[in-house]
Amino acid sequence: MPIRSGYLAIGVKFATSISLLVFALLIIFPLIALVFTIFSAPVDFKALSSRSVINPLILSVLTALISTAISVLVGVPLAYVLTYKSFPLRDVLDTMVNLPFVLPPSVAGYLLLLTFGKYGLLGYPLNILGITIMFTTFAIVIAQTFVALPFVVKSARATMEDIQPSLIDAAKTLGAREFEIFREVILPLSKTGVLSGTIMAYARAIGEFGATMMVCGLLVTLPVAIYANAIGGDRETANVLAVVLIAIAFTILTVFKRVVRS
Amino acid sequence: MIELINIAKKFKNKVVLNDISLSVGKGEIMVLLGASGCGKTTQLKIIAGLVRQDRGDVVLNNKVINNSPPQERNIGFVFQDYALFPHKDAFENIAFGLKISKLPRNEVNSRVCKTMEMLEIGDFRNERISRLSGGQKQRVALARALVMDPDVLLLDEPLSALDPVLREKLREELNAILKNTGIAGIYVTHDLTEAMIVGDKIAIMNEGEIQQIDKPDEVFYRPKTEFAARFVGARNILEGRVVELNRDEATIEVINGSNPFKIRTLKYPLFERQKNISLCIHPEEVVLGLREGDNLMRGTITGIIPNGPALKITVNIAGLKLYATTTRRLLNYEVNDEVWVSFSRNAFHPLCGKKCRSPAREIPASCVRSGGSKEALCR
Numbered sequence: 001m002p003i004r005s006g007y008l009a010i011g012v013k014f015a016t017s018i019s020l021l022v023f024a025l026l027i028i029f030p031l032i033a034l035v036f037t038i039f040s041a042p043v044d045f046k047a048l049s050s051r052s053v054i055n056p057l058i059l060s061v062l063t064a065l066i067s068t069a070i071s072v073l074v075g076v077p078l079a080y081v082l083t084y085k086s087f088p089l090r091d092v093l094d095t096m097v098n099l100p101f102v103l104p105p106s107v108a109g110y111l112l113l114l115t116f117g118k119y120g121l122l123g124y125p126l127n128i129l130g131i132t133i134m135f136t137t138f139a140i141v142i143a144q145t146f147v148a149l150p151f152v153v154k155s156a157r158a159t160m161e162d163i164q165p166s167l168i169d170a171a172k173t174l175g176a177r178e179f180e181i182f183r184e185v186i187l188p189l190s191k192t193g194v195l196s197g198t199i200m201a202y203a204r205a206i207g208e209f210g211a212t213m214m215v216c217g218l219l220v221t222l223p224v225a226i227y228a229n230a231i232g233g234d235r236e237t238a239n240v241l242a243v244v245l246i247a248i249a250f251t252i253l254t255v256f257k258r259v260v261r262s
Numbered sequence: 263m264i265e266l267i268n269i270a271k272k273f274k275n276k277v278v279l280n281d282i283s284l285s286v287g288k289g290e291i292m293v294l295l296g297a298s299g300c301g302k303t304t305q306l307k308i309i310a311g312l313v314r315q316d317r318g319d320v321v322l323n324n325k326v327i328n329n330s331p332p333q334e335r336n337i338g339f340v341f342q343d344y345a346l347f348p349h350k351d352a353f354e355n356i357a358f359g360l361k362i363s364k365l366p367r368n369e370v371n372s373r374v375c376k377t378m379e380m381l382e383i384g385d386f387r388n389e390r391i392s393r394l395s396g397g398q399k400q401r402v403a404l405a406r407a408l409v410m411d412p413d414v415l416l417l418d419e420p421l422s423a424l425d426p427v428l429r430e431k432l433r434e435e436l437n438a439i440l441k442n443t444g445i446a447g448i449y450v451t452h453d454l455t456e457a458m459i460v461g462d463k464i465a466i467m468n469e470g471e472i473q474q475i476d477k478p479d480e481v482f483y484r485p486k487t488e489f490a491a492r493f494v495g496a497r498n499i500l501e502g503r504v505v506e507l508n509r510d511e512a513t514i515e516v517i518n519g520s521n522p523f524k525i526r527t528l529k530y531p532l533f534e535r536q537k538n539i540s541l542c543i544h545p546e547e548v549v550l551g552l553r554e555g556d557n558l559m560r561g562t563i564t565g566i567i568p569n570g571p572a573l574k575i576t577v578n579i580a581g582l583k584l585y586a587t588t589t590r591r592l593l594n595y596e597v598n599d600e601v602w603v604s605f606s607r608n609a610f611h612p613l614c615g616k617k618c619r620s621p622a623r624e625i626p627a628s629c630v631r632s633g634g635s636k637e638a639l640c641r
Contacts, residue, residue: 166343167345169310169332169341170341170346172312172333173335175410176333184358189347189349
């Protein structure tokens with residue numbers, strides 16, 4: 001028995017070391033690499049105020065705000081419907097809501113092109129009416145919403161499912177109608193899920209690259225700017241943009257942790 | 263007044279309620295007594311409109327309310343887990359329904375305060391629900407239902423989550439509160455003592471059927487079915503055959519022991535010569551150690567189990583195991599002692615089979631359904 005437990009202890013230590021090594025390779029080393037790069041070619045902080053940094057930053061922050069707001073406005077009712085309503089094809093709708101989680105962003109971008117492109121399903125009739133969506137700020141918002149929405153739905157739904165059914169029954173016997181139950185019982189009790197979903201949706205939206213890349217045209221968001229500058233050889237700007245994006249991600253995660261803890 | 267008429271409900275293929283009929287008048291408290299899973303809570307949910315019955319009618323104050331949503335029934339519900347809104351304080355919980363009804367703020371305040379005073383919870387007005395004790399939560403849940411001035415109050419095992427001492431205190435208080443309000447109450451429990459204290463009538467339920475509806479004493483001392491008898495602890499069931507019938511007396515040959523023996527009982531209408539019947543005798547009616555009585559025989563004590571101030575005695579008579587209850591003070595015997603066992607002839611009463619069916623009921627002719635789907639109104 002002691003020999004067996006000794007092997008087990010060695011096995012656990014080995015597995016722990018491997019996972020720490022992988023974590024270091026994937027997360028810590030890239031951050032160290034960024035720090036090295038910044039020190040080897042010092043960051044010109046004046047660049048922070050240059051248009052090549054400020055414009056993508058403003059565009060990303062604003063579009064992510066709008067797409068997050070849309071995700072919440074659409075995602076919370078969708079979570080409610082998926083949790084409390086039974087209707088034909090509910091499972092199909094549920095799968096479709098979660099699809100962006102597993103879909104490659106480039107596919108998402110391509111689907112948006114097929115839908116809103118000049119000759120797309122909706123894009124063509126809109127184009128006749130003189131409305132262009134592709135390669136505008138609105139296209140970026142749509143791409144970001146596409147990938148951010150599932151975060152709100154999933155998170156809100158998880159807390160909605162935890163609400164005791166007897167609370168809803170009690171509200172009904174006290175005279176509350178469906179909307180009043182939603183407003184007075186379900187929404188306040190799923191507040192944490194909605195908030196954390198909103199934060200994660202914003203983080204996902206501001207960092208969205210693949211789908212945005214295919215629909216943004218000449219507009220440049222933060223992730224697109226990093227890619228363009230890194231490929232184009234302007235590593236100083238890429239460094240600044242990367243630091244800004246990491247700072248935003250760090251802040252968002254800190255807020256998220258606080259919300260979850262509360 | 264609330265009435266259930268021939269209510270039936272299935273979940274998937276499982277029959278949960280089968281042909282349930284009962285009525286509870288104003289100021290009356292009906293207790294639904296039965297083991298877990300026998301359909302008690304489903305019955306309450308059907309009355310409240312939270313679950314739709316497959317068949318039968320729910321009639322409130324002479325009005326069929328089958329199609330009324332819970333919001334329109336004015337039926338209060340105290341849930342087993344209290345179902346208090348955790349994001350609201352005690353006052354807000356109690357005021358919830360009144361605010362939804364859009365009553366003026368002054369009226370909401372005065373009604374909530376009055377109800378809180380009645381239930382002695384005024385001190386916890388702004389307390390968060392998570393900070394209240396079990397007993398306080400129970401009172402807040404009761405106040406929340408009572409403040410709406412409901413026609414009927416449904417209570418689903420409201421004391422089951424409390425410790426025994428608090429439960430004993432609150433069940434007496436609950437009875438007084440319900441009596442004061444004069445509301446028709448339906449109270450679900452699986453605790454016989456609670457049912458006896460709280461209820462004006464008890465409906466014993468088993469597997470979705472009502473076995474017997476009677477006053478508490480009748481249910482306790484005169485259970486009508488084998489299940490009811492066992493549930494109230496009247497475990498002495500004698501299978502026998504009527505061998506002799508006189509004007510007011512019958513002689514029964516008891517055949518479920520290893521040696522048949524005869525007993526004399528009162529004559530009941532369902533007795534017929536040579537008919538097989540089941541008789542029940544409550545353990546309290548089995549008298550030990552007295553050499554007198556209508557039915558006197560020798561038995562052997564096979565077990566003595568202390569049960570608080572009482573003793574539960576098992577005694578073997580002619581191969582038949584019977585249970586007796588007596589106080590410690592009165593028993594001077596030990597296991598394996600021979601003892602005189604006697605029963606009075608009116609201590610026995612017949613059981614009427616698996617279920618004592620009440621006659622099938624229909625909505626009174628004076629009730630007319632409007633258009634089939636809308637509520638009917640009694641004229």
